[in-house]
Amino acid sequence: MKQFTFCLSFIFSSLVAFPNGGPIDGIFAQIQGGIKMLNQSEIELTRENLNIKVYLNYFDVEVIYYLKNHGQSNLVSYGFPVDLSPYQNENEEDYVEGFSFTFNDEKLSYDNKLERGVQSEYVVAFGGKSYTCSELSRNWYLTELEFEANSEAVLKVNYTITANYENYNGGGMTYFSYYSDRSFIYDVKPAGFWGDGIVDQLNITIDTWIDISEEEIVIRGFDNFQIQDGVYTKTISDFKPKAYEPLFIAVDMSSLLNYDEVKRSLPSSVVKNIRCSSQLVGNYSPHNLIDDDKNTAWVEGVKGAGIGEWIEVEFIDGVLIEAVTFLNGYTKSKGTYITNNKVKSYKIDVTIEQGDSVIVEEFYKENEIPLTDRSLRPMKYRSNYYSMLDIILDNGEWCLSYPTLEECIAESGKIKKIRFTITDVYKGTKYDDICISEMKFYGSFMNSN
Structure with a gap:
């Protein structure tokens, strides 16, 4: 079974200089x-x-x-x-x-x-x-x-x-x-x-x-x-x-250096179904997470801070999901971002389909994944939220080591469904509602080269 990774990376280049004369x-x-x-x-x-x-x-x-x-x-x-x-x-x-x-x-x-x-x-x-x-x-x-x-x-x-x-x-x-x-x-x-x-x-x-x-x-x-x-x-x-x-x-x-990378994101049509544990009355549906609009958000609807609430995304056949990111908080404005709750930590369940088998793996059950409480940064491009995105799941470009995507999937399986569960929150200054504005998916279609 393919082991998933989270934000692993290596240094490419660094220097510092102090000139004048x-x-x-x-x-x-x-x-x-x-x-x-x-x-x-x-x-x-x-x-x-x-x-x-x-x-x-x-x-x-x-x-x-x-x-x-x-x-x-x-x-x-x-x-x-x-x-x-x-x-x-x-x-x-x-x-x-x-x-x-x-x-x-x-x-x-x-x-x-x-x-x-x-x-x-x-x-x-x-x-x-x-x-x-x-x-x-x-x-x-x-x-x-x-x-x-x-x-x-x-x-x-x-x-x-x-x-x-x-x-x-x-x-x-x-x-x-x-x-x-x-x-x-x-x-x-x-x-x-x-x-x-x-x-x-x-x-x-x-x-x-x-x-x-x-x-x-x-x-x-x-x-x-x-x-x-x-x-x-x-x-x-x-x-x-x-x-x-x-x-x-x-x-x-x-926002400039990552623009080409972010353009590789998959369209929202790869989502077969998206559902949640609850939603606030009004236009706060989980479908706001895949509308490519940072000004809308999913907002949970239970009493309290939203700990234990979840989002579940099921993917269509014929797509290889390699990474998932999300836009934390209500990013419509600095006001909505500050006054509402944001995700502080979470755990994730991944359903993997391998041949006739379906396996559910729970990642980071004991060590919940922490997130940094960041200030809202500018997002100029409609599809480029990279400076604010948090990585939910990072599987790497692991299929590159296989001759074809089909062989990769046959051996390692493919992600069929993910469930994202909130385990802690950063409190907003006014409202006790957890908000997430967008989710992004990355990978390949199985008929692509």
């Missing part, structure tokens, strides 16, 4: 082998323009520094560090692409220097947990800037950097993939080593040109951005870089 002590680097920032008191940073474009898996960055030399001609050693977390392979060179220095419209050559064991106070998140990156590998981009006496200059730094993220790939062990938020950290402190450490004006532009909403982006370190057409802008006068925490950007890309 400033004047360095070139002599110290030559003698000591290390690199440290060196204040250039006579060269003032009058303006810094930080322009960031957000893409699916990377960030495109342009930094323009407007500098003014109040002293004699000066050759300044300049370093732009990119820090890698201990989880990133130092030999992987494509985390930064298209790096360039342009000084007064002239492209500059640069050298690279790698430092290991760099101490850092930064805390980054991986897979919902926080880690302190106490020892980093720092890749320096090093060049020289030649200032004429009492002159103004413009330094431009361009690069594309891979986002900090984790992926869990579907296939085999799990039907689904998981995509964490894509994040980027920009340390502003090195800009404080010019002049008196005060920048006359800092301009930040974050262009989220892709179709993401305000709820899908988190910006920390700086607040009160102006927002128009997906572009976030902020200007700070008399900016003191050393007094600020790094700029942190995190973007939830799941």
Whole structure:
């Protein structure tokens, strides 16, 4: 008998980087082998323009520094560090692409220097947990800037950097993939080593040109951005870089990255029958679970919180069910989501048909499956609720190891019916009714390739 799995997955990729640059002590680097920032008191940073474009898996960055030399001609050693977390392979060179220095419209050559064991106070998140990156590998981009006496200059730094993220790939062990938020950290402190450490004006532009909403982006370190057409802008006068925490950007890309995956969901016509233990009077039928509308819901109708209530789904012949998900709570609005109960844990009974035999298996009877109480996230696409879906059953793409679906089903059987029983709830702020808005089914038709 095929053993079913629940949310098994593996890490695909993760990294984190902390870029920005400033004047360095070139002599110290030559003698000591290390690199440290060196204040250039006579060269003032009058303006810094930080322009960031957000893409699916990377960030495109342009930094323009407007500098003014109040002293004699000066050759300044300049370093732009990119820090890698201990989880990133130092030999992987494509985390930064298209790096360039342009000084007064002239492209500059640069050298690279790698430092290991760099101490850092930064805390980054991986897979919902926080880690302190106490020892980093720092890749320096090093060049020289030649200032004429009492002159103004413009330094431009361009690069594309891979986002900090984790992926869990579907296939085999799990039907689904998981995509964490894509994040980027920009340390502003090195800009404080010019002049008196005060920048006359800092301009930040974050262009989220892709179709993401305000709820899908988190910006920390700086607040009160102006927002128009997906572009976030902020200007700070008399900016003191050393007094600020790094700029942190995190973007939830799941609605875009999972769109193709969610399109593989089966139509509601695979459901032969759907029934429930009870329903609230009104338009709260279990058929609302398969109407592809997040604004409707099944609501149980018994007195109390709804513990012990169940939904049962029977499937038509000729379909292989590999996974089942549901949209927890009443997702019509933030109000309905907060005021009504949501499923906190459940158990599931699966009826499997194998030849002439019908077997009922009860999963997680002793260890009920817990669910996280999440905030309501945006769901822009009509059929794409992935950022809010909870997985009821995950059988993986297990039939891929068989020559045909028929052979797979003959040996392992196929799911004929599932019963989903609520064992605990998250209480709503107003109503004591359990609500579920949608159920989704994934798999194949037996006559498909």
